[in-house]
Amino acid sequence: xxxxxxxxxxxxxxxxxxxxxxxxxxxxxxxxxxxxxxxxxxxxxxxxxxxxxxxxxxxxxxxxxxxxxxxxxxxxxxxxxxxxxxxxxxxxxxxxxxxxxxxxxxxxxxxxxxxxxxxxxxxxxxxxxxxxxxxxxxxxxxxxxxxxxxxxxxxxxxxxxxxxxxxxxxxxxxxxxxxxxxxxxxxxxxxxxxxxxxxxxxxxxxxxxxxxxxxxxxxxxxxxxxxxxxxxxxxxxxxxxxxxxxxxxxxxxxxxxxxxxxxxxxxxxxxxxxxxxxxxxxxxxxxxxxxxxxxxxxxxxxxxxxxxxxxxxxxxxx
Numbered sequence: 001x002x003x004x005x006x007x008x009x010x011x012x013x014x015x016x017x018x019x020x021x022x023x024x025x026x027x028x029x030x031x032x033x034x035x036x037x038x039x040x041x042x043x044x045x046x047x048x049x050x051x052x053x054x055x056x057x058x059x060x061x062x063x064x065x066x067x068x069x070x071x072x073x074x075x076x077x078x079x080x081x082x083x084x085x086x087x088x089x090x091x092x093x094x095x096x097x098x099x100x101x102x103x104x105x106x107x108x109x110x111x112x113x114x115x116x117x118x119x120x121x122x123x124x125x126x127x128x129x130x131x132x133x134x135x136x137x138x139x140x141x142x143x144x145x146x147x148x149x150x151x152x153x154x155x156x157x158x159x160x161x162x163x164x165x166x167x168x169x170x171x172x173x174x175x176x177x178x179x180x181x182x183x184x185x186x187x188x189x190x191x192x193x194x195x196x197x198x199x200x201x202x203x204x205x206x207x208x209x210x211x212x213x214x215x216x217x218x219x220x221x222x223x224x225x226x227x228x229x230x231x232x233x234x235x236x237x238x239x240x241x242x243x244x245x246x247x248x249x250x251x252x253x254x255x256x257x258x259x260x261x262x263x264x265x266x267x268x269x270x271x272x273x274x275x276x277x278x279x280x281x282x283x284x285x286x287x288x289x290x291x292x293x294x295x296x297x298x299x300x301x302x303x304x305x306x307x308x309x310x311x312x313x314x315x316x317x318x
Contacts, residue, residue: 002197002223003197003237004235006255007258010258011258011260016303016304017288017304017305018303019263019301019302020263020301021301022072022292022301023072024049024065024074024075024300025068025073025074025075026075026077027063030053031051031053031268031298032050033049033297033299034086034279034294035047035292036048036089036279036280037088037089037206037279038067039089039096041096044067046064046066046067046076047073048064049063049065050062050085058085058103061082062081062082062084062098063079063081064123071302078124082098082100082116085102085103086100086101088140088280090140090142090207092119092141092143093143095120095178096119096126097117099116099139102114102115112134112135114132115137116131117132117181119178129178129181130182131183132186135156136154136156136187137154138203138219139186140204141207142207144245145213145316149174149176149178149180150207151173151175152170152172152189152204152207153186153187153189154168154170154204155168155171155187156201165199166196166200167196170192170195170204171186171189172189172248173188173189190248192243192248194250195241199223199224200222200223202219202239203219204218205217205218205280206281208309208315210314210315211316214243214245215243216241216243216308216312217240217241218239218278218280219240220239220277220278221237221255222237233270233272233274234274236274236276237255238258238261238293239254240309242312252312257291258274258276259273259274259295262276262295263301265295265299265301267298268297269297275295276293276294276295276301277295278291278292278293279292280292288305288306289307290304291303
């Protein structure tokens with residue numbers, strides 16, 4: 001079954017318990033989208049958001065927001081400004097790690113991009129400490145049971161297209177500590193087979209250690225679709241994957257959200273009307289999860305859904 005058919009089957013049976021668009025204060029005139037997951041830190045609930053004018057592209061900043069109500073977030077005054085896109089966070093030991101994509105221009109034209117990484121215990125004073133490989137987004141980290149760190153990569157290039165037919169792959173490697181995170185380690189991470197079919201691409205957006213020892217991945221899978229009006233739309237889907245790190249293989253994969261699951265809203269470009277770029281999930285007291293996702297490259301949405309890793313253990317929290 002192709003990804004388009006899988007999406008149609010999901011939408012015919014989907015069960016969405018809540019659907020909302022997040023509201024952001026303190027950045028009037030700018031969109032906030034493709035945020036990190038909400039996280040608890042020193043008594044507050046925060047997230048990092050990509051902040052960008054609707055009329056601009058690849059000219060964004062990452063800012064820190066604090067939760068001020070249900071689906072309501074306010075800019076933290078005086079917080080650091082990062083010249084990044086699409087932030088994500090992970091907790092490694094007692095430190096917060098912030099990652100995001102830094103876009104580099106030359107003579108006014110897009111040249112390349114890298115993953116930048118910051119770490120620390122003070123949200124107002126995170127330290128830049130390493131850079132990912134050239135032309136690679138969606139690098140993610142997860143702390144494992146023995147305190148080692150799982151590293152997910154996402155190469156997307158012409159060599160991948162020639163070798164696999166898909167536009168990207170996801171790799172996985174293990175490092176002993178955060179100081180071992182280098183562009184070489186990320187670039188050499190062995191690929192996980194069987195995630196993408198011909199013409200597809202995607203990546204890991206957030207990774208969670210499960211009680212089974214498997215890793216739960218909340219990510220995105222994508223394909224192109226030519227609409228009746230001639231627009232070639234990039235379809236982004238929210239997906240849940242289960243990965244066995246010992247056997248280095250995928251054991252489960254499913255769609256858990258599509259653009260139609262979220263409230264209607266604008267798209268930055270016509271080709272992004274069907275874009276749900278996953279952020280990650282947060283457990284709820286009722287056993288369900290809140291799934292967060294950028295929508296249309298203009299807003300951040302939230303839907304409440306069933307726990308997507310049922311049968312593979314709960315999320316391990318420390």
